[in-house]
Amino acid sequence: MxxxxxxxxxxxxxxxxxxxxxxxxxxxxxxxxxxxxxxxxxxxxxxxxxxxxxxxxxxxxxxxxxxxxxxxxxxxxxxxxxxxxxxxxxxxxxxxxxxxxxxxxxxxxxxxxxxxxxxxxxxxxxxxxxxxxxxxxxxxxxxxxxxxxxxxxxxxxxxxxxxxxxxxxxxxxxxxxxxxxAQNIAFHEVGRQAIMADPKWRGGDYYAAGDPPAAGLAVARMAAHITYLSEAGLTEKFGRRLQARPDRPDGAKSFGFDADFQVESYLRHQGLAFTDRFDANAYLYITRALDYFDxxxxxxxxxxxxxxxxxxxxxxxxxxxxxxxxxxxxxxxxxxxxxxxxxxxxxxxxxxxxxxxxxxxxxxxxxxxxxxxxxxxxx
Amino acid sequence: MxxxxxxxxxxxxxxxxxxxxxxxxxxxxxxxxxxxxxxxxxxxxxxxxxxxxxxxxxxxxxxxxxxxxxxxxxxxxxxxxxxxxxxxxxxxxxxxxxxxxxxxxxxxxxxxxxxxxxxxxxxxxxxxxxxxxxxxxxxxxxxxxxxxxxxxxxxxxxxxxxxxxxxxxxxxxxxxxxxxxAQNIAFHEVGRQAIMADPKWRGGDYYAAGDPPAAGLAVARMAAHITYLSEAGLTEKFGRRLQARPDRPDGAKSFGFDADFQVESYLRHQGLAFTDRFDANAYLYITRALDYFDxxxxxxxxxxxxxxxxxxxxxxxxxxxxxxxxxxxxxxxxxxxxxxxxxxxxxxxxxxxxxxxxxxxxxxxxxxxxxxxxxxxxx
Missing domain, CATH: 3.40.50.1820 (Alpha/Beta hydrolase fold, catalytic domain)
Known part of the structure; x- marks a missing residue:
């Protein structure tokens, strides 16, 4: 054995x-x-x-x-x-x-x-x-x-x-x-809609093109990720702290749409990293199974x-x-x-x-x- | 006067x-x-x-x-x-x-x-x-x-x-x-990323094309909308109730990706209706102003x-x-x-x-x- x-x-x-x-x-x-x-x-x-x-x-x-x-x-x-x-x-x-x-x-x-x-x-x-x-x-x-x-x-x-x-x-x-x-289902539905709204999703038929709907999947992951963390935990970990940058080593508002806040940068990273290891359609199917669970x-x-x-x-x-x-x-x-x-x-x-x-x-x-x-x- | x-x-x-x-x-x-x-x-x-x-x-x-x-x-x-x-x-x-x-x-x-x-x-x-x-x-x-x-x-x-x-x-x-x-910022960042991930956003330069990033804006609205409602309110309003359909008047799981649950249908409607009256870039700018507020x-x-x-x-x-x-x-x-x-x-x-x-x-x-x-x- x-x-x-x-x-x-x-x-x-x-x-x-x-x-x-x-x-x-x-x-x-x-x-x-x-x-x-x-x-x-x-x-x-x-x-x-x-x-x-x-x-x-x-x-x-x-x-x-x-x-x-x-x-x-x-x-x-x-x-x-x-x-x-x-x-x-x-x-x-x-x-x-x-x-x-x-x-x-x-x-x-x-x-x-x-x-x-x-x-x-x-x-x-x-x-x-x-x-x-x-x-x-x-x-x-x-x-x-x-x-x-x-x-x-x-x-x-x-x-x-x-x-x-x-x-x-x-x-x-x-x-x-x-x-x-209902709230659990709602969050998952946002994620599914994010994936399906990505033109690269192509009705789920994206495997041959080799160009999966990564942007939609990343947004889905970001939305879900917030639900995995507590507000207190997010505040402790990030609060309103700003992201350090080469031109602003102590962090400062960019008055633009860069990831100024550390929590933005963290979420973007979570979303992107996820797309390297996960299939968008699988995300659709598993969230559906979860929503059906009763x-x-x-x-x-x-x-x-x-x-x-x-x-x-x-x-x-x-x-x-x-x-x-x-x-x-x-x-x-x-x-x-x-x-x-x-x-x-x-x-x-x-x-x-x-x-x-x-x-x-x-x-x-x-x-x-x-x-x-x-x-x-x-x- | x-x-x-x-x-x-x-x-x-x-x-x-x-x-x-x-x-x-x-x-x-x-x-x-x-x-x-x-x-x-x-x-x-x-x-x-x-x-x-x-x-x-x-x-x-x-x-x-x-x-x-x-x-x-x-x-x-x-x-x-x-x-x-x-x-x-x-x-x-x-x-x-x-x-x-x-x-x-x-x-x-x-x-x-x-x-x-x-x-x-x-x-x-x-x-x-x-x-x-x-x-x-x-x-x-x-x-x-x-x-x-x-x-x-x-x-x-x-x-x-x-x-x-x-x-x-x-x-x-x-x-x-x-x-x-941090949690407020995180939810807004998801919405902004959803808009910016929509290819129709075109770096914000979509007005001339007459084809705005409605899909991304709808997802942003859906994610935000969940935060406007309480879990108890969502449960009271929708719970796990299924959507009635012509072929399933009493509602039943489709074992597909239609909006089976009433809460899904509601959120999709909220997302779509919003895009008729709101500009995606304006959503970016106002959420940014909110996140900067301290x-x-x-x-x-x-x-x-x-x-x-x-x-x-x-x-x-x-x-x-x-x-x-x-x-x-x-x-x-x-x-x-x-x-x-x-x-x-x-x-x-x-x-x-x-x-x-x-x-x-x-x-x-x-x-x-x-x-x-x-x-x-x-x-």
Whole structure:
């Protein structure tokens, strides 16, 4: 098993499927890009699935092949971390609809031999979860000691517990929600309109031209990025400080439209850097999946029904300055879990960094997740 | 005076200037579009200047000539309203940099005979106020019994009191702030980047082509519009309700990229409708003026210094669900006024509608403004 070629970094598998999607389409084949860390225990009891967020990927704890940057959650996954490849078998898969090796608008439509573009079927969070289940079947992983995710990853963790309850011993849901609010949808719609307004988007059929709608995607990223940060965090980090320039080393207003303020420069950089590593159509599809997410709706309109009879243990974590998925959304989840009689622990952590806090160094978050996972190991 | 041709609806004047702008440029001539309502009292003591917000205009209480809609603040200005042309002489001028008759990027640069475009000088809130002062000089209005404004209009009211303290008896500052925060700047930067990313923007030189950057401007408007509404208000108004369609009269997910959710449809409409009445470059210039606004900075870094020795009475109003300019920003103003020994009253009103509440029917707001103005009339 140690030398199993299915395990390791930068893996990609083409599964035959078909996968029946929530929209009714049968998707076949189902491509999945993924990474694994550590060794699956002989009893199969140490598998942890990490679910990534909107613009995340499978490179959770290893160097990103495009950007060369460290994995996006090395604070949570790694030696001495709460999720430790020395003890756990860790799987992280690129979500369906994304652009890092899994089936999505940028992959080839077998019917045409060309990239799917907007012919790719619209997918849901549950579809992402079902594709991950296919991958686990392929890897020979049956039970999961835990599914762990922040933001959209937390939605997948919830959907895992609701869709495959017998397969999930524990779910860790961080800075997340059980449904997208009107404001969440509104911000995403701005991003989608920014992409679609870019003439280079060409109805999604831009791959052959080699000139993607980077300007629209950058604006979408900028708008979304504001929602990931708290006002207090932005003020602390940038305030109204001006950008230093060669001709104005101490910073001064240009009385022009340069990026005078540091926060402008930061946002422009965030927008541009994002376009180097992300596909605009994938952004459309994943934001759509997020907006469609309403776990209660999938269960007759009552969220508690999603967890009826569950034996999964839940750990729900929110951050006090997260205004994208505020603590009130986590409380809705906790109330539903309580109503369903599920074992649930909940903690609101304090952080100045808003939604992004789940990705940043947080000894409290590490302690909470570590304690929760260890309680399951010794049980 | 009743038949003075300077007074009335849809007026426009070309003043020789020059106006020295904060950026150092001398602007000449200075064009101002404006409206007046009511009659100036023989003692000149009943003049009220209304200052409009970012996308507002001088048509405060009369039909908008482009959209055919009623004035934007008929709830505040009109017969039986707190500001009543039967008692008050009301002036409302299009701000400098805008596009409804006042000098701005869409007006003609006398040096070239063509629209200014991005050659128009970057302006500030104080520049807007100075242009209004030129207009009042032209109209023969010396003291103002009150300057009244919401949002950017409130910033102008503050700037009036700080720049021409001897001329302002009272200032009403509603849903506003004394400086733009990092988050405020960030949202505006997204809008500016959306406009500038539109190829039809052409560096601001799009007037001759007759094909303005409407798509970019619509995205900018959509992003800004979210900040005008509260999350609770959006949820109440739209929630996750789906849009009815001919083929799906009860609404259903399209599993496509149509505007499935009512909030998407609403935002798209807001974006599109805006482009019919507003100039993209004007949006750039006015958002820049807002981002530059920091009244304390203009007074040595201490806001109270802006009001040193003032005899102006102030009425500060905030709304509890306004997250664009939250109550905490109004408190900063009130603390500075208190420190300066100014007469200031402050009230936080409750509304589900966020920042936009100042434009909507609010008996409480009307009562507060009416009482405040009448206290000055009887004093």
């Amino acid at each position: 140690n030398d199993d070629p299915r395990f390791g970094l930068n893996r990609r598998v083409v599964l035959p499927g078909p996968l029946r999607l929530d929209g009714g389409t049968l998707l076949s084949p189902v491509e999945v890009g993924y990474e694994t860390y550590g060794r699956l225990a002989d009893n199969g009891g140490n598998a942890i699935l990490i679910c990534h967020a909107l613009t995340g990927d499978q490179h959770v704890a290893a160097t990103h092949p495009v950007t060369g940057k460290p994995g996006w959650w090395t604070r949570m996954v790694g030696p001495g971390r709460p999720i430790d490849p020395a003890r756990h078998f860790v799987i992280c898969a690129n979500v369906l609809g994304s652009c890092m090796g899994s089936s999505g608008p940028a992959t080839v439509n077998p019917a045409t031999g060309k990239p799917w573009g907007m012919a790719f079927p619209v997918i849901t969070i549950r579809d992402m979860v079902r594709a991950q289940a296919l991958l686990l079947d392929h890897l020979g992983v049956e039970p999961l000691m835990a599914v762990v995710g922040g933001s959209m990853g937390g939605m997948q963790a919830l959907s895992w517990a609701a869709t495959f309850p017998e397969r999930v011993s524990a779910a860790v849901v961080i800075a997340s929600t059980a449904r997208h609010s 776990l209660a709706e999938e269960h007759g309109g009552t969220l508690a029904h999603a967890f009826a009879g569950t034996r999964t243990r839940f750990c729900i974590v929110s951050f006090d300055t997260d205004w994208l998925y505020p603590t009130s959304e986590s409380r809705v989840i906790v109330h539903a879990l309580n109503a369903a009689g599920a074992r649930a622990s909940f903690v609101e952590l304090s952080s100045p960094f808003g939604h992004d806090a789940f990705l940043l160094e947080s000894p409290e978050l590490a302690r909470v997740v570590d304690g929760f996972l260890r309680a399951g190991e010794t049980a | 009743n038949d003075d041709p300077r007074f009335g609806l849809n007026r426009r004047v070309v003043l020789p200037g020059p106006l020295r702008l904060d950026g150092g440029t001398l602007l000449s001539p200075v064009e101002v579009g404006y409206e007046t309502y009511g009659r100036l009292a023989d003692n000149g003591g009943n003049a009220i200047l209304i200052c409009h917000a970012l996308t507002g205009d001088q048509h405060v209480a009369a039909t908008h000539p482009v959209t055919g809609k009623p004035g934007w603040w008929t709830r505040m200005v009109g017969p039986g309203r707190p500001i009543d042309p039967a008692r008050h002489f009301v002036i409302c001028a299009n701000v400098l940099g805008s596009c409804m008759g006042s000098s701005g990027p869409a007006t003609v640069n006398p040096a070239t005979g063509k629209p200014w475009g991005m050659a128009f000088p970057v302006i500030t809130i104080r520049d807007m106020v100075r242009a209004q002062a030129l207009l009042l000089d032209h109209l023969g209005v010396e003291p103002l019994m009150a300057v009244v404004g919401g949002s950017m209009g409130g910033m102008q009211a503050l700037s009036w009191a700080a720049t021409f303290p001897e001329r302002v008896s009272a200032a009403v500052v509603i849903a506003s702030t004394a400086r733009h925060s 009244l304390a900075e203009e007074h040595g870094g201490t806001l109270a210094h802006a009001f040193a020795g003032t005899r102006t009475r102030f009425c500060i109003v905030s709304f509890d669900t306004d997250w664009l300019y939250p109550t905490s920003e109004s408190r900063v103003i009130v603390h500075a006024l208190n420190a300066a020994g100014a007469r200031a009253s402050f009230v936080e009103l409750s509304s589900p509608f966020g920042h936009d509440a100042f434009l909507l029917e609010s008996p409480e707001l009307a009562r507060v403004v009416d009482g405040f103005l009448r206290a000055g009339e009887t004093a």
